[in-house]
Amino acid sequence: MLKALVTDVDGTITDQRRRINTGAVEAIRTLVDAGVEVVLASGNTVCFMDGLCKMVGTDGTIIGENGGVYRREFPGTLRIAGDKDASTGAFEVLRDYFADKGTDLELFSAQYRFADVAFARNIDPDEARAVIRDRHLPVRLLDTGFAIHLQALGVNKGTALRELAGEMGILPSEMMAIGDSENDIEMLEVAGVGVAVANAPAPTRSAADWVSERTYGDGFVEAVKKYYPDLFIRSRLTTI
Incomplete structure (x- = not known):
């Protein structure tokens, strides 16, 4: 068993x-x-x-x-195991990018997180992934269907x-x-x-x-x- x-x-x-x-x-x-x-x-x-x-x-x-x-x-x-600094840095890039397009990103429970960053699903995840790729940010974006997460690569x-x-x-x-x-x-x-x-x-x-x-x-x-x-x-x- x-x-x-x-x-x-x-x-x-x-x-x-x-x-x-x-x-x-x-x-x-x-x-x-x-x-x-x-x-x-x-x-x-x-x-x-x-x-x-x-x-x-x-x-x-x-x-x-x-x-x-x-x-x-x-x-x-x-x-x-994660890298909160990498996740936070990537979030700041995405926040500024989408703010320029008129969309604010809403963080979820940031003060209780040790490794990743989570925020509301009010943006196109594929567009955010393109920003991450173009800026060579050391994170990946996960869309769980309930929130969007940024996590350090390899974790x-x-x-x-x-x-x-x-x-x-x-x-x-x-x-x-x-x-x-x-x-x-x-x-x-x-x-x-x-x-x-x-x-x-x-x-x-x-x-x-x-x-x-x-x-x-x-x-x-x-x-x-x-x-x-x-x-x-x-x-x-x-x-x-």
Whole structure:
């Protein structure tokens, strides 16, 4: 049996309105109670992730800020893999560029971020990527469908998963990863089993070993039941 499951949050265990799927919470708790480690991996901040872990029922092992930070359990040592200066510098360039075109960029929770920069999706991501490319900025732009993120090159959920696996004393090949967005691609590729829920875009589905038939949190439950069938034969989730 796979020893750990790493899952994205928004769009994977939630619906499109960011409401957590209750079946997904039950599935996560079933895994945790059976000794399977569950890691929440997201573009969200550490403080957001800490609250979510507590409510859902995991031990606080997280990947946050799209791989820019990660931590083994709570209250363990937070590892910062990203480069906040690079992300902030790129944001300032984009802010000035779009301000000249009459569009203001709205930062999200800047004071709580250690590695990346996140802002509202009120610009064309491809136009922003062109600015980054033309200015040779050392970042990449991620559009998660909920926010736009700037992250230092070479940092992603996959690199964080690999480092975190070492701290957990297991191999990436012994982990399963589930996601729905472009910021999940590397994570799906690094894990032993990569799953995309049905609402994922084509590039994310192509990176996965398997794609669920159902969307959002229902797809997450479908995937967990497929790869951990023995646990759910005995659980009330067999009807979901």
